Amino acid sequence: MTSLPPLSGLRGRHYVTDMDFTHEELEALLELAVALKALRAKRRLTPFLPGRHLAMIFEAASTRTRVSFENGFAELGGNALYLRPGEIHLPGRETVGDTARTLSRMCDAIEIRTKKNETIEELARHASVPVINGMDANRHPVQSMSDMLTVLEHAGKLNGVTFAYVGDAAHPCNSLATTATKLGLNVRIGNAAGYEIGPDIRAAAAANAAASGGSFLLTNDPLEAIHDADFVYTDCWWWTGQEDEYKDRVAAFKPFQVNRELWSHTKPGAKFMHCLPAMRGEEVTDEVADSEASIIFPQAENRLHFQKALMLALIGIDELPADLDLQPIGRALLV
Numbered sequence: 001m002t003s004l005p006p007l008s009g010l011r012g013r014h015y016v017t018d019m020d021f022t023h024e025e026l027e028a029l030l031e032l033a034v035a036l037k038a039l040r041a042k043r044r045l046t047p048f049l050p051g052r053h054l055a056m057i058f059e060a061a062s063t064r065t066r067v068s069f070e071n072g073f074a075e076l077g078g079n080a081l082y083l084r085p086g087e088i089h090l091p092g093r094e095t096v097g098d099t100a101r102t103l104s105r106m107c108d109a110i111e112i113r114t115k116k117n118e119t120i121e122e123l124a125r126h127a128s129v130p131v132i133n134g135m136d137a138n139r140h141p142v143q144s145m146s147d148m149l150t151v152l153e154h155a156g157k158l159n160g161v162t163f164a165y166v167g168d169a170a171h172p173c174n175s176l177a178t179t180a181t182k183l184g185l186n187v188r189i190g191n192a193a194g195y196e197i198g199p200d201i202r203a204a205a206a207a208n209a210a211a212s213g214g215s216f217l218l219t220n221d222p223l224e225a226i227h228d229a230d231f232v233y234t235d236c237w238w239w240t241g242q243e244d245e246y247k248d249r250v251a252a253f254k255p256f257q258v259n260r261e262l263w264s265h266t267k268p269g270a271k272f273m274h275c276l277p278a279m280r281g282e283e284v285t286d287e288v289a290d291s292e293a294s295i296i297f298p299q300a301e302n303r304l305h306f307q308k309a310l311m312l313a314l315i316g317i318d319e320l321p322a323d324l325d326l327q328p329i330g331r332a333l334l335v
Contacts, residue, residue, distance in 0.1 A: 011316030014124040014131045018141040018179045019204060023212055026145065026183060027158075033149050033302075033309035035324050040075070040305070047077030048317050054080040055103045056134070057090065057112040059119075060240070064276060065134045065142070068303035069111050069311075076308055078108070100126035108315050130314035132307075135171055143275050144175035146306040148183055150299045151231055154271055159184035159213065162267075164229035166190040166222045166256045167283055168249070169197040172235050172275045177201050177216070181208035186215040190225030192252040222256045226266050233273040234258050234283045250282065258284040263293070271295050 010025065018026065039046055054073045058066060066082065073080040085092075090099045100123045103110050110127055113134040114120050124131040133141055148158060155161045163185045165173050173189065177197055180187045187205065189197060197205075202218060209216040219225050226232050237253040238246055256262075258272065272284075272294045280286055289296060 010313040012130060013314055014127075015141065015310060015314060016120055016124050016131065016133045017139055018144060018175060018182065023182050023184070026148075026179070029145065029306070029309050029313060030149055030152060032313060033306045034152070036308050036312070037302075037305040039324065046075055046308075048312055049073070049108070049315060050077040052076075052078035052108040052315060053106065054078060054311065055083060055107040055110045056080055057083045057088070057110065057114070058134075059085055059112075059114050060135075062113055062134070064300055064303050065113055068307050069134065072304050072308040073311060075304075076312060081107070096122040097126040099123070100131075101128075104128040109311060132310065132314070138171055139175050140171035140275070141175045141179065142303065142307055142310065143172050144179035145310075146302045147172075147176060147233070147273065147275070147299060148179060149302045149306050150273065150295060151185070153298070153302075154295060155230060160186065161231070162186040162188070162229045163231045163233070164188045164190065164225045165233045165235075166225050166258065166262075167234045167253060168192070168195055168237050169201075170235055170239060172233075173197060174201050176233065177205040178208060181205045181214050181216050182212055184212040184214045188217045188219065188225040188227075188229065190219050190222045190256060192256060193220045195249075195252060196220075222262060223265055226262070226270075228267050229270055230267065231271050231273055232258065232263075232266055233275075235275055236277070236279050237283050238279075253283065257282070258288050260285065260287055263288050263291075273299055276300055 036046060056069055070080040090096060096119055104127045107129060109130045109132060111132040111134045112120050112123060114136050117136045120133055120136050133139060151161060152158055163180050165176055169191045174197055177187060177189055178201060191197060196218060205216045238249045270293060272288055274284060274296045276296060278284055278289060280289060
């Protein structure tokens with residue numbers, strides 16, 4: 001192990017939204033994720049957080065989020081606890097604040113997937129350990145950063161990459177709009193009329209792009225969104241609780257389906273992305289999802305690598321192994 005100062009500015013902080021982090025801090029997290037992934041490829045064990053505990057609160061079903069956080073924390077040498085409604089007193093019999101204070105005395109970090117933004121925001125106000133947003137009502141910042149790790153791997157850079165999203169303005173779309181613009185990508189969001197990202201996200205994305213040298217476009221035309229894009233991304237057209245809107249949503253988003261015809265208008269060599277789960281036959285066809293252009297499963301795997309970096313940085317350690325190869329893509333992670 002090599003003695004190094006604490007991770008600069010990240011230890012002890014909450015990760016509720018990517019908008020609370022600077023361009024340089026987000027790049028630093030990606031830098032650490034790249035290094036940790038390289039160690040895993042060598043079958044190198046990474047027990048950097050022995051004796052530490054992660055509380056994982058899930059108010060909704062999950063595959064990738066649960067497995068990546070639980071396995072990721074185990075690979076860091078710690079213990080993760082899966083907590084769901086009916087097994088704990090949240091929500092209902094105990095306040096969010098009391099839950100936060102209790103878990104803070106027994107755990108070193110709290111991850112939560114919640115149905116309400118207010119829940120995670122109140123949890124963060126009262127917790128004395130880092131709180132991580134595993135997805136809330138309209139944000140998915142661990143997904144968007146994992147996606148940027150995937151883009152980085154396939155493009156070799158982030159600044160100047162053209163990134164298109166087509167479909168509903170749901171959790172991943174909102175976070176991608178702010179994360180990707182902050183990291184200097186040229187971002188094009190294609191939403192159906194009446195289903196666009198909100199004015200606060202638009203304003204933040206535009207401001208991020210102006211500061212980072214990227215660009216931001218919101219359009220109702222899927223062809224305008226995907227034109228000359230290096231990466232094309234989509235997501236489900238409807239979520240649990242929106243079943244009554246199903247017919248209207250399918251009709252509105254049908255022109256945004258990523259199928260052979262739409263893909264024929266993409267840039268040669270473009271890559272297809274989806275955060276999964278995919279409603280195959282709705283937002284994407286099997287022909288595209290299973291094509292050589294698709295990188296959806298490497299993308300899913302990167303949830304593990306980014307979240308390991310995030311948890312390690314927020315909980316913090318004073319030493320890192322000498323063979324942890326941190327290749328800077330922005331400001332140095334360690335100062």
